[in-house]
Amino acid sequence: MTDRRxxxxxxxxxxxxxxxxxxxxxxxxxxxxxxxxxxxxxxxxTRNSFLPPSxxxxxxxxxxxxxxxxxxxxxxxxxxLVGIAGALTSFIVGIIYxxxxxxxxxxxxxAMMRLVDVLYSIPRLIFLLVLISALDPLLRLQxxxxxxxxxxxxxxxxxxxLSLGLTEWLTMARIIRGQVLGLKxxxxxxxxxxxxxxxxxxxxxHLFPNxxxxxxxxxxxxxxxxxxxESFLSFLGVGIQAPLAxxxxxxxxxxxxxxxxxxxxWLLVFxxxxxxxxxxxxxxxxxxxxxxxxxxxxx
Amino acid sequence: xxxxxxxxxxxxxxxxxxxITLTFFLIHLMPGGPFDRERKxxxxxxxxxxxxxxxxxxxxxxxxxxxxxxxxxxxxxxxxYRNRSVNEILAQSLPVSGILGGIAFCIAAAGGVFxxxxxxxxxxTWIDRTAMLGALFAISLPPFVIGPLLVLIFAIDLQILPVGxxxxxxxxxxxxxxxxxxxxxxxxxxxxxxxxxxxxxxxIRTARAKGLSEETVIYKHAxxxxxxxVISFLGPLAANLLTGSIVVExxxxxxxxxxxxxxxxxxxxxxxxxxxVIVYCALLVFFNLVVDILYGFLxxxxxxxx
Numbered sequence: 001m002t003d004r005r006x007x008x009x010x011x012x013x014x015x016x017x018x019x020x021x022x023x024x025x026x027x028x029x030x031x032x033x034x035x036x037x038x039x040x041x042x043x044x045x046t047r048n049s050f051l052p053p054s055x056x057x058x059x060x061x062x063x064x065x066x067x068x069x070x071x072x073x074x075x076x077x078x079x080x081l082v083g084i085a086g087a088l089t090s091f092i093v094g095i096i097y098x099x100x101x102x103x104x105x106x107x108x109x110x111a112m113m114r115l116v117d118v119l120y121s122i123p124r125l126i127f128l129l130v131l132i133s134a135l136d137p138l139l140r141l142q143x144x145x146x147x148x149x150x151x152x153x154x155x156x157x158x159x160x161x162l163s164l165g166l167t168e169w170l171t172m173a174r175i176i177r178g179q180v181l182g183l184k185x186x187x188x189x190x191x192x193x194x195x196x197x198x199x200x201x202x203x204x205x206h207l208f209p210n211x212x213x214x215x216x217x218x219x220x221x222x223x224x225x226x227x228x229x230e231s232f233l234s235f236l237g238v239g240i241q242a243p244l245a246x247x248x249x250x251x252x253x254x255x256x257x258x259x260x261x262x263x264x265x266w267l268l269v270f271x272x273x274x275x276x277x278x279x280x281x282x283x284x285x286x287x288x289x290x291x292x293x294x295x296x297x298x299x
Numbered sequence: 300x301x302x303x304x305x306x307x308x309x310x311x312x313x314x315x316x317x318x319i320t321l322t323f324f325l326i327h328l329m330p331g332g333p334f335d336r337e338r339k340x341x342x343x344x345x346x347x348x349x350x351x352x353x354x355x356x357x358x359x360x361x362x363x364x365x366x367x368x369x370x371x372x373x374x375x376x377x378x379x380y381r382n383r384s385v386n387e388i389l390a391q392s393l394p395v396s397g398i399l400g401g402i403a404f405c406i407a408a409a410g411g412v413f414x415x416x417x418x419x420x421x422x423x424t425w426i427d428r429t430a431m432l433g434a435l436f437a438i439s440l441p442p443f444v445i446g447p448l449l450v451l452i453f454a455i456d457l458q459i460l461p462v463g464x465x466x467x468x469x470x471x472x473x474x475x476x477x478x479x480x481x482x483x484x485x486x487x488x489x490x491x492x493x494x495x496x497x498x499x500x501x502x503i504r505t506a507r508a509k510g511l512s513e514e515t516v517i518y519k520h521a522x523x524x525x526x527x528x529v530i531s532f533l534g535p536l537a538a539n540l541l542t543g544s545i546v547v548e549x550x551x552x553x554x555x556x557x558x559x560x561x562x563x564x565x566x567x568x569x570x571x572x573x574x575x576v577i578v579y580c581a582l583l584v585f586f587n588l589v590v591d592i593l594y595g596f597l598x599x600x601x602x603x604x605x
Contacts, residue, residue, distance in 0.1 A: 124542075129561075130322070237561065238565075272447075
């Protein structure tokens with residue numbers, strides 16, 4: 001017997017997924033409101049370097065005397081922004097690519113999927129490192145010329161979102177193509193075609209609603225992947241830069257000043273915990289959604 | 300078979316050509332010259348330097364010159380590490396990354412398949428649940444969390460393994476475990492899913508019906524088919540390990556090619572940067588060809604002549 005309960009109902013019966021959703025909502029709220037609620041000057045450079053956690057500085061302070069609690073929330077804001085916006089970009093590219101390949105089929109399909117295979121086996125983060133460090137100064141210059149001064153500080157974020165989004169779509173394209181291949185031979189598509197509906201109509205009215213569940217699952221699973229990628233780049237020094245913060249940057253800062261003798265453990269523990277909790281929760285939620293919407297793909 | 304290899308060989312050359320061209324022009328886009336210092340160099344000295352490093356003349360001419368040098372296996376001189384050639388630097392640092400990546404590759408492939416098969420065989424037991432929970436954590440945590448955590452436990456608390464560095468066999472354990480962790484987990488999940496599907500098939504029921512032991516059924520009959528998705532992941536795995544290795548080398552201060560790569564980006568050291576990217580891609584593309592051929596041998600149902 002197939003389980004015909006609504007996928008959303010199934011999801012609410014999955015305690016880890018529900019807990020993950022609660023954690024993610026509170027993390028997002030903290031990221032959005034936290035920096036605004038923090039006392040004035042929490043992000044300023046002061047002389048109070050390396051203060052251990054106390055009631056005044058919940059997570060302690062960093063090398064430049066900035067409040068780490070404030071920095072972690074600021075990091076959450078940027079890491080989540082890059083993760084979600086990057087995943088959405090990859091979602092759009094992946095779903096269009098996958099639908100075209102699956103719907104047309106034949107030679108074009110195999111050529112398009114072969115390209116995906118090739119791109120899979122290229123170390124894309126290595127290219128992104130080069131690409132971002134080449135384009136960032138150019139974009140800054142362009143923005144200054146166009147009178148967009150207030151956005152100059154965000155050029156890295158925009159580049160990160162675009163470049164990670166435009167390279168992280170491969171899995172999405174594969175999954176969507178597989179789904180479309182399965183769906184297009186079904187009766188309702190045949191019926192739509194036999195009454196003379198246009199291809200566009202079939203794709204958007206008949207195929208798309210059937211894909212939405214699976215697409216949502218992989219959108220949720222792409223967010224942690226993009227957050228991880230961003231943290232890689234920031235850790236290596238080509239991603240987000242101070243005074244902004246992302247979790248990868250905070251961990252990279254920690255790695256530079258920490259050693260067995262000087263145990264500034266809070267610099268490592270708090271950003272790592274925030275990042276890990278978020279990523280684990282996203283993956284738990286994604287797995288829960290997958291079990292609910294797409295039981296066949298269960299891993 | 301031969302036709303397939305030739306076809307893929309041609310594709311390999313085209314991909315490499317695209318990579319080289321893309322890298323060359325991307326590096327040219329990078330602002331700031333390799334000889335920019337706080338004090339401006341006298342014009343004639345700068346000109347001499349540009350000639351020595353073959354950075355003079357029109358861009359297109361430079362590009363074709365570079366292609367010619369590459370064709371002869373010459374990756375040119377590094378502009379940062381004066382008078383050292385890129386070939387020399389890579390010859391020293393690439394084996395280090397290779398050993399680290401190779402060990403991680405074996406751990407990820409063998410460990411992942413074993414754990415995944417075990418979890419599938421014991422589905423719905425605590426072994427399955429623990430393995431999959433562990434896999435989820437290993438996939439979620441970045442190497443710069445796993446690495447320091449392992450160091451904290453094994454090097455500082457228990458003091459049985461060194462903190463970092465290069466040169467001893469024990470020193471390799473923590474870095475390669477850190478590098479392999481997420482991919483071991485990914486392969487375990489892949490194997491488990493594929494195994495569960497294979498176990499529902501008719502030939503497995505036949506094998507069980509004729510009285511084969513559960514071990515033989517799972518590890519000899521089912522695993523042979525269930526392992527196919529893992530084989531096709533080996534190419535992307537190698538690509539991911541190369542990138543991951545850059546971060547892990549950074550965490551454990553290992554003198555591999557990854558460190559040179561990151562520094563070359565920050566120092567605008569064009570030829571070193573291009574050298575690393577091109578050599579990495581050549582290795583990967585070649586590796587993928589080998590995996591494709593291997594796949595054809597393992598799965599007789601697939602013909603390679605398409």
